[in-house]
Amino acid sequence: xxxxxxxxxxxxxxxxxxxxxxxxxxxxxxxxxxxxxxxxxxxxxxxxxxxxxxxxxxxxxxxxxxxxxxxxxxxxxxxxxxxxxxxxxxxxxxxxxxxxxxxxxxxxxxxxxxxxxxxxxxxxxxxxxxxxxxxxxxxxxxxxxxxxxxxxxxxxxxxxxxxxxxxxxxxxxxxxxxxxxxxxxxxxxxxxxxxxxxxxxxxxxxxxxxxxxxxxxxxxxxx
Numbered sequence: 001x002x003x004x005x006x007x008x009x010x011x012x013x014x015x016x017x018x019x020x021x022x023x024x025x026x027x028x029x030x031x032x033x034x035x036x037x038x039x040x041x042x043x044x045x046x047x048x049x050x051x052x053x054x055x056x057x058x059x060x061x062x063x064x065x066x067x068x069x070x071x072x073x074x075x076x077x078x079x080x081x082x083x084x085x086x087x088x089x090x091x092x093x094x095x096x097x098x099x100x101x102x103x104x105x106x107x108x109x110x111x112x113x114x115x116x117x118x119x120x121x122x123x124x125x126x127x128x129x130x131x132x133x134x135x136x137x138x139x140x141x142x143x144x145x146x147x148x149x150x151x152x153x154x155x156x157x158x159x160x161x162x163x164x165x166x167x168x169x170x171x172x173x174x175x176x177x178x179x180x181x182x183x184x185x186x187x188x189x190x191x192x193x194x195x196x197x198x199x200x201x202x203x204x205x206x207x208x209x210x211x212x213x214x215x216x217x218x219x220x221x222x223x
Contacts (some may be wrong), residue, residue: 002107003223004162006136006153008171009114009121011049011193013096016124018089020048023082024055027074035063039089045194049172051115052078083120087127093192095211100133102215111136111160113152113169113179118142135160148178153185166223170208177202186221 010016021037021044028035037044037059047058056071056078103110111134114121118139125131136159140146143155157167169180172193180187186205200207206217 004109004157004167006111006113006156006169011172016090017045017048023078026081027078030077031074035059099211099214109135109160109162111156113138113156115140150183153183
């Protein structure tokens with residue numbers, strides 16, 4: 001039975017924070033707000049990986065505004081702006097694509113489980129020329145549920161042609177840790193994303209400091 005390695009996307013495979021923050025700033029301008037988010041600030045980059053609404057709340061909060069209706073009003077303009085410039089600043093983390101290619105070469109199934117809307121995730125992977133490397137892609141709106149619900153992970157594994165008995169989730173946040181626990185699979189958390197400095201406190205089965213180490217980390221899990 002082959003292994004199935006499922007990756008989170010934002011903050012795990014790719015640093016998408018620059019394009020996400022640019023989209024949030026476009027949405028803030030649409031709302032008539034002067035506060036802007038800054039890709040040079042670690043807090044802003046980490047918040048970007050928690051989603052559109054989190055970014056809008058952060059910026060509005062800095063302006064002293066707590067208004068969920070305003071957050072909702074900015075969300076679709078944010079998605080629209082993001083879809084128009086989704087890969088301008090986004091890059092794969094060092095070694096990520098080589099690691100994925102190596103998994104495939106040794107017969108492992110590989111997929112993506114992300115809380116980014118499926119259409120945007122598909123667009124991003126296509127723009128980056130990497131969609132063909134992944135056997136499955138399950139987004140936030142692919143199913144009626146999203147991470148940390150275990151069915152999100154199960155669907156990513158099933159669609160990759162794998163088996164939950166030899167599956168692992170690689171992510172960067174508490175959401176990924178909770179997803180793996182709910183799905184009863186090992187969790188590997190990366191330590192290099194902007195929001196990943198304290199992931200050891202989440203007690204994952206393993207930590208990944210660089211994609212060059214992925215094969216050894218997975219081997220130690222004895223899947």
